[in-house]
Amino acid sequence: MTGLRYVYAVCRPFGTPLQAQLTGVGGDPPRLLPHGDLVAVVSHVPEGDFGEEPLRARLEDLDWLTAVARAHQGVIDALTTVTTPLPLRLGTVFRDDSGVRTMLEARDEDFHRTLDRLEGRVEWGVKVFVEAEQPEQAPAAPAPKPASGRDYLRQRRQQTKSREDLWQQAEILATDLHRILSESAEDSRLHAPQNPALSGATGRNVLNAAYLVPRAKSEEFVERVDRTKDGIPGIRVELTGPWAAYSFAGEESAGKESA
């Protein structure tokens, strides 16, 4: 037995070969494991890292997790350029090829239905940030002393008001943007705001959304986002993608999907 099987994605067979230099999780190049009219994309990974006990421990290690997450995303990304992959959640591991085949067979109908739904579509991520206020003046003892209590109060009110205005503008912009983008997308998801400690992004994340967009309409979608980008000073709009349709691969939405 040569290690375990880490599964990245399930897709329909595609003609284009994957980039030769592509490395997957644990440095193992992703391999195609066809079964019926589906293909699982897998890597061979060592039991020492991906067995149940070690994996549990490894996942607590942010550096290790980061490397695996990036490798996982790297493979999904490469697949996205040649086909429409169904990304599986990180850490989907089987004992051997036959375990993967059994899974493909058992979920065959689900996979086909989801592949039909997502075929030719990609995900775009849009986030709205309110920039952190300029080094916030501690209310105590600012250098130029306010001439009076009234003066001080006026200054503070001014500051508070402009900040409040900015939040309000951000809220309006985020709501409008989400409405406009939802119109030009087939589906959308609102995600929890991101934690700046992990994203490294400055400012407060007030909108974190994902949109499912047909490839053919992606250019138009991106232009729409771009048009809002330089709107209001202090508010930043960020676009990421195209991603595989991660946010839409799971349970079907309550939204536009019927049947």
Place this chain on the structure above:
Amino acid sequence: MTTPSRLPDPYGQGSSANLADILERVLDKGIVIAGDIRINLLDIELLTIKLRLVVASVDKAKEMGIDWWESDPALSSRARRDELTRENAELRERLARLEELELEPRRAQEEST
């Protein structure tokens, strides 16, 4: 088989892709399949509650009792109102103190003349 049509250049991806964007997708989105190795990602402590926060959807986070954004003025208008009320009270107090300070030297002056 798919022949992708031309896509705009990728934004914010590659090696510089934001880790939060990636983790949020690979850990919390995508299809869940029970493999032979049974790991429930939600059972994993994942280093810090913060990381878990990022990967959890709002509803899941609420289930787990994580709802910092509801009390965060940046993210919730209710919290923002609370914050304003608090700030208002602070300002009144401060104003009172400043006016007292202003009066004191004047009083001292008056006494010395």
